Amino acid sequence: MEHTYFITGFPGFIATKLLEALQNKYPSSQFYLLTLKQERKIAEQKLKDYGKNTVLLEGDITKEGLGLPDYLSREIAEKITHCIHLAALYDLTAAYSPSYSCNVIGTEHVIKFVKTCKNIRRFGYFSTAYVSGNEKGKIVEFSLSEPAGFRNYYEQTKNEAERIVRMNMDEMPITILRPGIIVGDSRTGQTIKFDGPYFMMQFLRRLSALPIPYIGRTASNIHLVPVDFIINASVFLLHDKRGESKTYHLLSPSSPKIHDAYTLICKELNDKKPSWHLPRTIADRMLSISFISKWLGVPRETLSYFSHEADYDTSQLVQDLEGTGITCPPFEEYVPVLVRYYKDNAADVSLKRY
Template identity: 25%
Template sequence: MKILLTGATGFVGSNILEFLVENHEVDEIYLILRSTSEQNASSRFQDMVAASNTIARHYNKVKLFNGDLSVRNFGLKENEYKFLTQQTNIVIHAAASTQFDLELTEAMKINFDGTKHILDFSEACKEFKHLFYISTAYIVGNYPQVFKESDYNVNQKFENSYEETKYLAEGEVRRGISSLHSTIIRPSILIGDSQTGKVQGFKVLYPFIKLIAQKALSIIPCQSEACLNLVPIDYFNLIFSILFKYQLSKNKPSHLNISTSTFHVINNQNAMIKDLIEYGCPILNIEAPLLVDPEKLPPQRRRVIKRMFNHYFPYLNRPHLFDNSNTLKVAQHQCPIIGKDIIKNMLNYCCEVGYLNKHR
């Protein structure tokens, strides 16, 4: 089995890479890494190896290609691209920008164009077998009802360029499913390992936690019942490994009766923001900010608070409901509930590596 993996330097992609290098059925893994203004592709890869004993032990399985997914043929030399199309039979597309504030044109270039080029590549592969596409549960947008795995266009509106471009990119994958065997995996908000708290990148939820830890927030504009759907990365890893094996198996159990190739990796119990505050603030030795219903604030104060929280405001004030029936049929494992121990592990890890500081 020879696999092309994108997004290997990201949180999700690096975890998938660790799974792949230890899989005895995987012979070679091809990475497309882009050079940045600060670091070339080779240096970025060496940093990955240095940070992971698992990857370091299986270094010889991995081959690096310096390319850019947003460019046709990944910007590779003709012989490099041809080599990959002749060798690759599994494609895992985990690369994406998760920035909420990215300009739409830039987000389209990364999330939409990159996915289209992955689909073009998959169609060009001589012995193609399967595409695994990492989408997001938050293509749900502002849809107020339970979002099922079979749902896609439910007339939702989007809060930011991330949601919109991931929705459009998934649409391209869905259109190609008739000709390409594909699996769409939609995780919700990923956090660190449930046992160790280990996380890479400190994105999405973590900057919000940092604002609280820095005592920059005296209030949080949300109702007392506000919640977030949080998934520890080790649960995502478990589900991905099961889906990977299941989707590539030749004899799938007929009794499962799964009618779609889309799977939600979500938590069946949302994490209450008041619990995150109650359990987390004592660990950081800070006073808990107040949860204030934004509708009860004076109009001018509400506008200021809304601007201040900008990208987080919709997530704090709109509960999202997801169905994961397909995932549970295949994996038969529910996500651990985000309780006191997981919050403690998450915050302690952030403090250990210097992302957060405990106040005295």
């Protein structure tokens, strides 16, 4: 047996992709996958494709002991070499209480469990680049800021959770991963949800017969990252000695300007360029009206991510991936693939998130 993994957040998109990659790279390994009771049927269906050497555990990170029987926790704790914590409440509109319960209390419970794993070689924690909240300017990888504010409780509670993880870095081998805005596979476009930049596509699709506006005027970057890069980088950093006790921004070192990304998507989707500017304040007022927001397919809460004036440093990431062949492709290279997948699947309601 090569490794024994304990992965939370299955059957989520990243957890599923990560399982597939780990099975391919370490085929003799054992996998324990923690899933919520209400997601068990979906998880079981997924395991028809990824069922080799896998054990599905019904549990809940918000509960003491992860909702697992004591005897089972003790049994698997003796085997686990790698714990990868992905489970989180990713909802930009969620209230503080459920966000805190899942993202903070849940992380505390996972860490408590990992401390009982005597053979642990790595604890991988998936944070987010947006733990920086409203902070502007250069955001470094090696520290966690205390921003003056956050756009939502997701950011705030992920910041609180990462702070707890960092407090345990002297006690266990930890790697913290901070992805940006995750999009589909750069080779196939495949994703399981149309959120983030896909809201932009839904907006442009709705207005395809009209003159297309830019939203606001900004020179900010948008920090998009394809899921295949996230997986490839994570698998390497969670196993190589270089990744121990470090934090990484899983982003492109050359994230596109929002203006450029928007123009590229508009060209691929509608074969036209934006021709006028809609002030951000007016767009915000429009999207505060529920039926307009629903019709356009864009939740108001996403607007702030398209004018975020932060520069995420990736120096540590670039340095530690040097020589591996793992690089994030430029956005202009894979945007046609993303848009094609969106066009082909725009009618699939299971992919919609708003």
